[in-house]
Amino acid sequence: MSEQHQSGQPPGHETRDVSFRAVMIGGVAIGLAVGGLVVAADMLFPQKSLDRLLKPPFPVVAEPRLQSDPVADMAAFAAHEEHALNSFGWTDKSRGIGHIPIDQAMQEIAREGIPGWPADERAAP
Numbered sequence: 001m002s003e004q005h006q007s008g009q010p011p012g013h014e015t016r017d018v019s020f021r022a023v024m025i026g027g028v029a030i031g032l033a034v035g036g037l038v039v040a041a042d043m044l045f046p047q048k049s050l051d052r053l054l055k056p057p058f059p060v061v062a063e064p065r066l067q068s069d070p071v072a073d074m075a076a077f078a079a080h081e082e083h084a085l086n087s088f089g090w091t092d093k094s095r096g097i098g099h100i101p102i103d104q105a106m107q108e109i110a111r112e113g114i115p116g117w118p119a120d121e122r123a124a125p
Helices: 020-044 047-053 070-085 102-112
Strands: 089-092 097-099
Touching: none
Parallel strands: none
Antiparallel strands: 089 097
């Protein structure tokens, strides 16, 4: 004999379940959302169609130039800059542009001024 609950009903199972209509509506909604996202992604990121436009031969991309010794590279750069600041030489010989040592350039600017530059009132006697 089966045992009865306090309500007088024999133990059983849930008689109500999720409706078939709700499951179908949820499935269609998820399908539409996924489909919409696929279409949106294809419109926003058209790489697939751009790849079809590329024809061989493809351009060669240079390998990255890595520094094997950054400290030595920086020292060589600083030495080159120091040499350029303290020497005479051509910057662009074909156009007649050269450079002079920075100390000499500063002395000439202090003595002659810069054409078109406003005069300093403090320097006037």
